[in-house]
Amino acid sequence: MDALIIAAGYGSRLADLSPSKPLTPVAGVPLIEIGVRQAMEAGVTRVVVVTGHKADMVEAFLADLSQRAGIEIVPVRLSDWSTPNGHSVMAGATRCEGNYLLMMADHMFEADILARLLLEDRPERGVTLAIDRRTDNPLVDPDDATWVKMDDEGRITAIGKTIAPYDAVDCGAFLATPELAVAIREAIAEGKPGSLSDGMQRLADAGRAGTMDIEDAWWMDVDDPRAHALAEELAPWHLARTFAAIGQD
Template identity: 45%
Template structure:
């Protein structure tokens, strides 16, 4: 089944950007919010429907979404406790899905080609993660990026503190029901917890996206890098 639906996680506080924008999804980057960039690029990648998971400043974000028409069907889900790990955010969107979906992070500025490549790869029997093998890329924050260890295209380990790794998590996944089933068995899970569980089952795979630009806009430094990227495009 072709992937045309996406889950966009936009619930967090974004403390390192709070001096610039009280709502991280609404943080401006080169004249548009992170949220608007993500929605536009998902549309360009072929998505027709996006479920946006909200938490901090949810009302303000909903007003922003409603302020103008968009070429996507957009639904929102509110978390009662947005301080919980991101797996809880992903699980909140599950009841609105009836097939595979892209899973993306609102604070990641991503070339649409990366979304499209992961969507084309599909979720398989569990999930597929877009990975980046450029371990020395200037846009990567080594203290914050999620590290991934792979073998023959499969994930064998994932985590921010991973000692042995060969690539980075871009924050873009293709997921299907087994991913949500695993999340539902865990207490306050992160997405990495679900990836780890599926990896044990041999159901967590990768697609190489090392030739495509993306950046996690998480602090003033990465925001400046993102704006420079867009200005040069």
């Protein structure tokens, strides 16, 4: 299966630490490399990365990483990386075959989250989102999080940064089908900006957006200096297998 990693944005809150958000190091390893390695651990055999800001720099790094890690990495450059993240999904999905693991470049996961997510393919779903019911998780920034409301069967009914009430937080990992890019495109045609959440809400309205509870597994969104400092401390312990693999290259 392919993985699609969104790595096009500017990442202004991390700009003092690195000129490129995907290349921001955590314990000496760029975020984008951590993401690629975690996708590989989960069973992904090819990675598509959507680039934008500092694309030349990121793509040069990906070419080297592909050789070191022994996996095909396909860069897809977004001409206007200031657009909402759904545009990155649409661009990258054109290079994915069938269903794909969708990840954000600034998110880190214990590998079993992604491995479990790959097993969530169900005909009644157009997308499955990894969710954390620990809405008071101290590693989550409540001002930046995307929140999720679900029905009794775990189907998403509402998703967004400003919804209330909510049941869980979006972890930034999805098992996507080709329906997701279509839903984003249809949302844009209806006048929406084209965020990933716009497409997710459209699938939710059709009863096609499912969830997978990560339970007590560890994950982080490394989006600002506070989160980066926590990641420096916690990631090597929670992602020991990933960092060990990197050290063997």
